[in-house]
Amino acid sequence: MREDLITYNLTGMGCSASLIAINVVKDIFKCQERKLAIVMTSESISPNWYSGKDKSMMLGNCLFRSGGCAVLLTNDPHLKSRAKLKLSCLVRSHLGASDDAYGCAVQREDSDGLMGFHLSKDLPKSATKAFFVNLRDLAPMVLPIRELLRYLLTKLRKKRRRDTTTNTTTKSAGVNFKAGVDHFCLHTGGAAVIEGVAKSLGLSQFDVEPARMTLHRFGNTSASSLWYVLGYMEAKKRLKKGNKVLMISFGAGFKCNSCLWEVLRDLEDKNVWEDCIDEYPPKNLINPYMKKYGWINEHSVIPDVLPKEFIGF
Secondary structure, three states: OOOOOOOOOOOOOOOHHHHHHHHHHHHHHOOOOOEEEEEEEEEEHHHHHOOOHHHOOOOOHHHHHOEEEEEEEEEEEOOOOOOOOOEEEEEEEOOOHHHHHOOOOOEEEEOOOOOEEEEOOOOHHHHHHHHHHHHHHHHHHHHHHHHHHHHHHHHHHHHHHHHOOOOOOOOOOOOOHHOOOOOOEOOOHHHHHHHHHHHHHHHHHHHHHHHHHHEEEEEEEEHHHHHHHHHHHHHHHOOOOOOEEEEEEEEEOOEEEEEEEOOOOOOOOOOOHHOOOHHOOOOOOOOOOHHOOOOOOOOOOOOOOOOOHHOOO
């Protein structure tokens, strides 16, 4: 690289580092014109392998994989014709002020002095709260006015019924993010994370297929996992000009970050999926380790939602 290159190190940001880095670049572009920026993310499990017996620290050994990516960004208008995506908005939510949220995913020593990454039982609760806070701020930027008005009118109607009739229960009104988003690029934090987000947003199996297949093929590559998911969409030729792609990532802290991209041209590069994209999605998502050591036999098929003791968070 050139000697005048400025480097920003975001080590320790966890699975949300990519979107945090994108936000840093966005702020730099506000005050500097016609610049280029490279966002590089990587995950290496070698220095973080846990060899102890604490169950709350073993999940990282099973879930995380080594991987990485590099993304080139620019605010030079002369390069617009060569760009794939355009950043529309980005929202960051951080619950670090809460002790429960801060301590639910943290690196520490176990009782034997062995270093590992501890995941507490408060993690699902903290993740849900961070997710709600983030979507609350993101919705006005992403959704069309008609969807926001529909949501407000439904909430007002529900409140009025609640005030007039004490025994009447009305189903909660949800925001339909599909009204403003064509594709959902979800963080591959685990099967429970993907299914939980899908249930909250009312997504179909087609919507979460890229995240599920990425988890199946590459595992959780931390901050770079979002780009593997986006690569799956591109390899499957799903991304067409004008489409909107919503990225959602979670990370220790506890953090939930999201951003909306606009596709500037039809994309069909097979990228990292080139050697196997034609085999996805497979008919049966059977885990070979579960098949050999667990409760799955040769004729079993993993259900869409596994029991809690098998999926973790």
